[in-house]
Amino acid sequence: MVNIPGRSRGCATCRKRRVKCDESLPECLACVRMRLPCPGARTGTFFVHAVPSSSSSHRTCGSALRLPSPQPSRSSAFDQLFVSHFVESFFGTMKPPPTPGTPSKIWLHELPVFLTSSESSSAKTAIRAASMISYGTLAGDVSIKTAARRWYAEALHHLQCQITKGNVSVDDSIICAVVMLIHFETWAGTSQKAWLRHLKGAAMLLQVAGPERCSHGFMHQVFSHLRFQMFVAAMTENEVPIFASQDWMTIPFRIYPKLIFDQLIDVLFSVLKCLSIADQLINSDDDGDLGAILDALIQDTMLQASQWWLECIGSSIFGQISPKQGCGPDEAQLLLTHTSVPATALCSLYDAANIIALRLLHLASSSGSSHDLQVRQHAQSILSASHFIDEVSGPAPDRGSIMITLQLKVVSLWSPSSEQRNMALALLQRDKHQEGGLSDISAVSDEYFADVAAYILRQYTSE
Numbered sequence: 001m002v003n004i005p006g007r008s009r010g011c012a013t014c015r016k017r018r019v020k021c022d023e024s025l026p027e028c029l030a031c032v033r034m035r036l037p038c039p040g041a042r043t044g045t046f047f048v049h050a051v052p053s054s055s056s057s058h059r060t061c062g063s064a065l066r067l068p069s070p071q072p073s074r075s076s077a078f079d080q081l082f083v084s085h086f087v088e089s090f091f092g093t094m095k096p097p098p099t100p101g102t103p104s105k106i107w108l109h110e111l112p113v114f115l116t117s118s119e120s121s122s123a124k125t126a127i128r129a130a131s132m133i134s135y136g137t138l139a140g141d142v143s144i145k146t147a148a149r150r151w152y153a154e155a156l157h158h159l160q161c162q163i164t165k166g167n168v169s170v171d172d173s174i175i176c177a178v179v180m181l182i183h184f185e186t187w188a189g190t191s192q193k194a195w196l197r198h199l200k201g202a203a204m205l206l207q208v209a210g211p212e213r214c215s216h217g218f219m220h221q222v223f224s225h226l227r228f229q230m231f232v233a234a235m236t237e238n239e240v241p242i243f244a245s246q247d248w249m250t251i252p253f254r255i256y257p258k259l260i261f262d263q264l265i266d267v268l269f270s271v272l273k274c275l276s277i278a279d280q281l282i283n284s285d286d287d288g289d290l291g292a293i294l295d296a297l298i299q300d301t302m303l304q305a306s307q308w309w310l311e312c313i314g315s316s317i318f319g320q321i322s323p324k325q326g327c328g329p330d331e332a333q334l335l336l337t338h339t340s341v342p343a344t345a346l347c348s349l350y351d352a353a354n355i356i357a358l359r360l361l362h363l364a365s366s367s368g369s370s371h372d373l374q375v376r377q378h379a380q381s382i383l384s385a386s387h388f389i390d391e392v393s394g395p396a397p398d399r400g401s402i403m404i405t406l407q408l409k410v411v412s413l414w415s416p417s418s419e420q421r422n423m424a425l426a427l428l429q430r431d432k433h434q435e436g437g438l439s440d441i442s443a444v445s446d447e448y449f450a451d452v453a454a455y456i457l458r459q460y461t462s463e
Contacts, residue, residue, distance in 0.1 A: 011038050024147045029154055032125075079115050082131035086183075087111070089134050107179075107221035114176055122162065123173040125155035126180035133187045145188075152184055170209045172218040178202040179222055182229065186402065192440045199233050202226060207242065211251035223252055227265045231272065232406055236447045240276045244269035263308050264349055270301040271353050275449045278360050282455045295364035301357050305350060312346075341389055345403035348385040351378040352410040359414050359453070362460040369460065372416045379415040379424075382407045386427055409441050413453040416461045 010021025031038030114123040129151035136144030185195035214223040281290040362368030411424035428442035
């Protein structure tokens with residue numbers, strides 16, 4: 001007889017205790033809360049063989065009844081499956097080669113260590129939540145996604161208990177938990193800006209830890225990983241984060257020098273400083289020295305961007321490069337050929353930084369309009385990058401879309417071409433960009449310094 005109605009799929013421990021099991025994978029929450037060994041709920045089809053028996057056989061069987069022997073736990077196998085898939089979803093076949101002089105391990109490699117730790121921590125439940133939601137989403141498995149949400153709730157509860165006790169110790173475990181909750185929300189998007197709330201929590205914890213502690217170990221790896229998310233968060237709130245300060249841009253990198261990506265984030269933080277001054281400028285009756293300050297900041301940002309570009313050309317990190325029509329109106333420049341999603345995403349972030357900086361020149365220099373052709377070319381580069389990423393199949397189709405979302409938002413706001421702005425907006429409104437943590441990015445709002453972009457469009461753009 002197959003799957004008899006009423007037969008429990010609960011784990012063996014709950015069935016033995018005769019309590020309701022929530023059938024979560026890889027372990028049920030009831031066992032986790034009681035700190036009992038849990039083999040996980042039954043999966044797949046199970047059979048019950050039943051035959052008529054005589055009264056004597058009933059007596060014989062009754063006297064011989066024994067509780068079932070403990071089943072071997074499958075939780076570690078499930079954890080390994082989900083976590084390995086989570087790590088693979090970051091890279092897959094696109095994993096960049098190791099960089100000399102950097103730690104051999106990155107923060108993702110530490111996740112199994114937290115899972116196998118004998119200590120109870122919010123990191124365990126948060127890792128399970130994030131890894132299961134990514135696996136369940138890509139596999140289209142509703143039951144796994146449902147279980148992931150249960151683990152997410154459990155992780156939130158555990159963190160809340162830690163925080164309400166007071167005197168919270170900022171250690172690797174609690175940082176790991178909050179980071180994994182950020183990633184859960186980028187997949188699940190339980191509510192708009194839910195990822196942002198977790199990111200703010202992580203930022204507060206890192207500030208408490210201080211820049212010195214973020215210069216080595218797991219804390220350094222996580223800090224480097226979160227800097228881009230901090231930039232995106234700052235753009236959504238039209239502000240300059242504390243992590244753009246001199247101390248936070250230097251002290252955490254004293255032991256391990258900045259990589260290409262870290263240097264690009266520095267450029268993006270410089271763009272934020274330009275945007276902040278520009279916002280003050282257009283809202284001030286008396287600009288005072290703001291115009292000169294903005295001009296100096298833009299020139300510094302452009303210099304950083306140019307140095308970053310030249311280093312990319314001189315390195316093999318992007319693979320093949322080929323000469324194409326340059327970004328300048330009267331010059332030729334080596335543009336990087338789209339060879340992989342990570343390289344394409346980095347190049348498009350460089351394009352986005354240039355678009356904003358060059359458009360801001362309208363507020364600081366009379367020569368601003370002479371750069372509009374360059375801006376259009378950078379915007380077209382981002383649109384081409386989006387097309388390339390759409391064409392590339394990888395282990396996580398939605399991951400590539402996330403890597404180009406911000407850049408398309410920049411084009412939709414800052415390009416002097418209405419055609420390019422409309423194309424970028426149309427791309428943002430597709431399903432790929434409407435799911436997950438950035439689902440509201442195509443909506444009209446004052447985020448991403450949209451007021452500054454609109455002011456320049458009104459005052460200086462002529463198509």
